Amino acid sequence: MVNCIETLKQIGIVPVIQIERAEDAKPLGETLKKAGLFAAEITFRTEAAAEALRIMASEVPELFVCAGTILTPEDAERAVAGGAKAIISPGTNPAVVRWCIEHDVPVIPGCATPSEVEWCMREGLNMVKLFPAEVVGGVSMLRALAGPYASMQFMPTGGISPDNVGAYLSLSNVAACGGSWIVPKAFLQEGQFDKVEALAREAVCLAKRYR
Ligand code: 3PG
Numbered sequence: 001m002v003n004c005i006e007t008l009k010q011i012g013i014v015p016v017i018q019i020e021r022a023e024d025a026k027p028l029g030e031t032l033k034k035a036g037l038f039a040a041e042i043t044f045r046t047e048a049a050a051e052a053l054r055i056m057a058s059e060v061p062e063l064f065v066c067a068g069t070i071l072t073p074e075d076a077e078r079a080v081a082g083g084a085k086a087i088i089s090p091g092t093n094p095a096v097v098r099w100c101i102e103h104d105v106p107v108i109p110g111c112a113t114p115s116e117v118e119w120c121m122r123e124g125l126n127m128v129k130l131f132p133a134e135v136v137g138g139v140s141m142l143r144a145l146a147g148p149y150a151s152m153q154f155m156p157t158g159g160i161s162p163d164n165v166g167a168y169l170s171l172s173n174v175a176a177c178g179g180s181w182i183v184p185k186a187f188l189q190e191g192q193f194d195k196v197e198a199l200a201r202e203a204v205c206l207a208k209r210y211r
Contacts (some may be wrong), residue, residue: 004086004106005127005153008176011039011208012169015182015200016068018043018156024188025052029060031193041088041178042069052076057083066108068178073099080105088155088178090131092116098122108155111130114134117149127153127175133146134159141165146173162206168211 008014015032017040019025025042026128026194032040040063042053049067057065067079078085086106089096092107100107101123110131111117120128124157129143131171136143142154157166157178168177186192 001106001126002113004064004108005175008039008127008155009153009196011037011064012176012211013037013182013203014039014066014155014157014176014178015167015203016041016043016178016180017183017188018045018180018185019052019188020046021186022048022051022055022190025055026059027191027193028183028188028196029063029065031197032200033060033062034150035197037182037200038177038206039064039176041083043068043069044075044079045069046075048104050075050082052083053079054082057085058118069081070096072096076100076105076107077103089136092119092128094119097125110157111204114145114148117145117152121149126151127155129178130154130156130158131207132158134164134170138164140167141170142171142173146171149173165203165206166210170208 064085068083068088068093070087070089088108090110108129111128153175155176157160160177160179168174182203187195
């Protein structure tokens with residue numbers, strides 16, 4: 001888990017990806033790598049997600065490929081078998097968190113309240129996702145949580161864009177931010193990898209500027 005947090009801290013911004021065609025995984029991974037953005041969260045919301053993750057993790061091993069929207073231990077197991085380096089869930093999901101701890105797999109569960117943060121701390125976690133970040137208070141919420149939970153690191157996700165990512169990355173309790181703006185579904189569907197590359201390069205610049 002320590003390595004996972006350090007890696008995500010260095011990268012700063014994690015593209016949240018919804019992928020419909022597994023064959024897009026390799027060119028997309030290569031695009032992110034070319035742009036210098038070495039992380040990806042493949043959300044398990046599509047039929048193609050597990051295969052796409054497997055392809056991206058094996059074909060572009062330089063990337064820190066995570067599985068997102070993991071709602072069950074079975075999906076966590078599938079994702080890890082495919083090469084996922086970390087498991088991310090939208091909520092504080094006890095079954096998923098415990099499966100990951102038992103199997104020594106880094107897990108970043110979503111939290112929206114102090115009680116959920118405390119539950120994760122009791123499980124021994126020191127990084128969680130704030131989700132949906134903008135809806136549950138965003139930067140103000142993270143500032144408030146820094147008081148009682150000084151050791152907890154967050155990966156806010158949900159409603160983050162190039163316009164507000166700097167405010168998040170400037171906070172000492174933010175390890176990294178997640179966001180879907182880097183890989184818009186339309187660009188992926190139309191194979192516009194050059195446009196994705198431009199957005200990924202911009203994200204790399206933003207991460208560097210605010211770190
Ligand atoms: C999600 O689960 O869809 C992520 O939180 C991404 O949110 P975003 O689309 O607001 O970046």
